[in-house]
Amino acid sequence: MKVFITGINGYIGGTIANLLINKGYEVTGLVRRPELLAPLSAMGIKAIAGTIDNAALLQSAAVAADAVIHTASHIDPYSLEVLLHTLKGTGKTLIHTSGSSILGRKEYGAASSFIYTEDDPLLPRIERIAWTGINNHVLQAATTGIRTIVIIPTMVYGIGRGLHKESIQLPLLWKIAREKGQGIYVEKGESIWSNVHVADLAELYLKALENAPAGSAFYAENGEASFKEIAAAMSAKLGVSQTLSLSMDEAIGIFGPDMSHYGLASNSRASSEKARRILGWQPSINGIFDHIKNEIS
Known part of the structure; x- marks a missing residue:
């Protein structure tokens, strides 16, 4: 099977590509930097120079x-509309990648006990309306002769298997932790994110590619942690016991408003029971604290 991956040099896209190649798939990818064509080719990827624009x-x-x-x-x-228009009526598969910050309620670091499933209605805050609207549009396109699937990763960690090795949230937190000499969190730090190792996430894409019903969405998670717990783990790595709370204004000055509110101070708790039940996905790594201790640098 020939699979075309956008973001082929990225953290998630590269890891998916590595897995698919090892499983015997023929992988093509789009890359905006021509100097990456040769490294991608060495990985067995047929890379195309260009952008999604x-x-x-x-x-x-x-x-x-x-x-x-x-x-x-x-x-x-815009890129999604091109893909949906191109694939309309072909019966081909389109897997779209979303993100679980759509679950955030702008909680300023306060904890939430609610854990979302795919069946729970989602009324996003204004900052996430576009994200959820796109997800719904992709899923509805299953009625137009496309096998559309949406995968919603939670906090992704682990060393990438493609050209890009790092995720987003943990490296950002670790960078500031090193600067401050201690682990940091925003406001109360009690908000909780589900998480998933990038290798397990790639396995979910493979399972979805092979078996997911048209018009289906899946949360990807295999564990969870609060930002206070993550900060404590980073402090321990730095050899100190104290942690530091940043005010929202301080966080925005460092990370910007979107990451501060939705990436670091809201809750994003989801269940992957549907993916396990329908697709037979069996994530094997529950080790975000081991990753912080042994792999972040």
Whole structure:
């Protein structure tokens, strides 16, 4: 099977590509930096130089593939519309990558006991309306002859198996922890995020590619942690016991408003029971604290 992956040089896209190649799939990827063509080729990927803004290039790559996995952007409607228009009526698979910060309620570091499933209605705050709208549009496109699937990763960690090795949230927190000499969190730090190792996440994409019903969405998680717990683990790595709370204003000055509110101070708790039950997904790594202790640098 020929699979076209956008964001092929990214953290998630590269890890998915590595797994698919090892499973015997033929993988093509779009990359905006020509100097990455050779490294990707060495990994067994047929890389194409260009961006998702090039509609003709995106269309031709999708036509040539049996399935498309979109990891380049979760909020760009233009590239998605090209893919949906191109694949309409073909019966081909389109897997779109979203993100679980859509579950955030702008809690300023306060904890929540609610754990979302795919059946729970989601009324996003204004800052996440576009994200959820795109997800719903992709899922509804299953009625147009496309096998559309949406995967919603939680906090992803672990060393990537492609060209890009690092995730987003933990490296950002670790960078500031090193600068401050102690682990940090925003406001109360009690908010909780579900998490998933990038290798397990790639396995979920493979399972979805092979078995997911059209129009289905899946949360990806295998454990959870509060930001206070993450901060304590980073302090321990730095050899200290204290942690530091940043006010929201301080956090925004460092990380910007979106990451501060939705990436570091809201709750994002989800269950992956559906993926385990329907797809037979069996994540094997529950080790975010081991990752912090042994792999972050």
